[in-house]
Amino acid sequence: MSKKYDVCGNKLKMFKSVPVIDGKVCHDCMKKIGVDYVELPLSMSIEEILTVKEIKDLQANNQIIDPQKRWAEYKNKLKQEKFKKEDISAEKDKYDQLKAAIKADEPVKKGKVYLDFVKKQIFIDKTILEDYRLFRFSDLTSYKTIESPTTINKNHSLSRSIVGGLVAGPTGAVLGAFSGNKSYDAVSKMAVVLYFNNNYSKQLNYISTETKIDSMYYRDEQEKMQRFCVRLDKILVENENNEPTTLSTPTNSADELRKLKSLLDDGILTEEEFAAKKKQILGI
Numbered sequence: 435m436s437k438k439y440d441v442c443g444n445k446l447k448m449f450k451s452v453p454v455i456d457g458k459v460c461h462d463c464m465k466k467i468g469v470d471y472v473e474l475p476l477s478m479s480i481e482e483i484l485t486v487k488e489i490k491d492l493q494a495n496n497q498i499i500d501p502q503k504r505w506a507e508y509k510n511k512l513k514q515e516k517f518k519k520e521d522i523s524a525e526k527d528k529y530d531q532l533k534a535a536i537k538a539d540e541p542v543k544k545g546k547v548y549l550d551f552v553k554k555q556i557f558i559d560k561t562i563l564e565d566y567r568l569f570r571f572s573d574l575t576s577y578k579t580i581e582s583p584t585t586i587n588k589n590h591s592l593s594r595s596i597v598g599g600l601v602a603g604p605t606g607a608v609l610g611a612f613s614g615n616k617s618y619d620a621v622s623k624m625a626v627v628l629y630f631n632n633n634y635s636k637q638l639n640y641i642s643t644e645t646k647i648d649s650m651y652y653r654d655e656q657e658k659m660q661r662f663c664v665r666l667d668k669i670l671v672e673n674e675n676n677e678p679t680t681l682s683t684p685t686n687s688a689d690e691l692r693k694l695k696s697l698l699d700d701g702i703l704t705e706e707e708f709a710a711k712k713k714q715i716l717g718i
């Protein structure tokens with residue numbers, strides 16, 4: 435332990451020292467930078483946030499600090515950090531509860547994607563790069579299957595390359611992608627891409643390394659993907675059925691048109707607005 439003050443180098447005196455972050459400073463040295471312990475409220479420990487170097491620099495430049503202001507800033511910073519920590523912990527609780535609630539519904543799971551048929555929600559778990567996401571079933575707009583063909587047996591004639599995907603609708607058209615004659619003997623990738631209404635998409639890989647299509651692994655993964663797609667179809671069909679109908683019933687249309695006509699007559703609507711609205715109601 436040093437027997438001298440770290441700033442001025444004077445002999446250290448008991449009870450006259452102020453412990454800063456990285457050393458001991460005398461009251462006189464503190465006074466030189468504007469810290470007078472006679473004036474300073476006891477609740478402030480300004481020395482806790484000062485270093486020997488800063489005090490030396492301040493003295494060298496004949497500068498003083500405003501201890502009250504510095505202390506207030508410091509306290510404020512601490513408070514903000516605390517709030518931030520609380521926010522993070524509240525977010526974590528929210529995530530944990532959400533995931534537990536989804537899991538309790540025994541969802542259909544593939545990778546990070548959980549199809550919850552009880553809550554009618556799709557939960558996409560967080561990754562290192564992305565935060566978790568929660569969608570309603572109705573947010574799913576479509577999906578696509580991807581099968582990237584490749585040839586392992588070079589003698590095998592590969593007449594055409596069908597790289598990419600087949601857009602599958604809710605009608606189960608995706609099944610067509612799995613059957614039929616293959617003009618290739620292996621795939622380098624097999625995946626499903628889910629599309630959501632906010633331009634978000636999520637790819638689920640079933641095969642991501644070169645795999646022969648006559649292998650057990652290929653058939654297993656193909657079956658798994660098929661089963662998953664059947665569930666996706668179920669969601670999409672339900673979405674279509676639940677879609678609010680844009681065509682009103684004839685009586686309602688007539689009523690609505692009469693109302694519109696009176697709005698037109700009263701001069702509230704213009705001819706063009708009326709015509710546009712009429713077209714919309716009649717679905718023409």
Ligand SMILES: [Zn+2]
Pocket residue numbers: 439441442443444459460461462463464
């Ligand atoms: Zn000193």
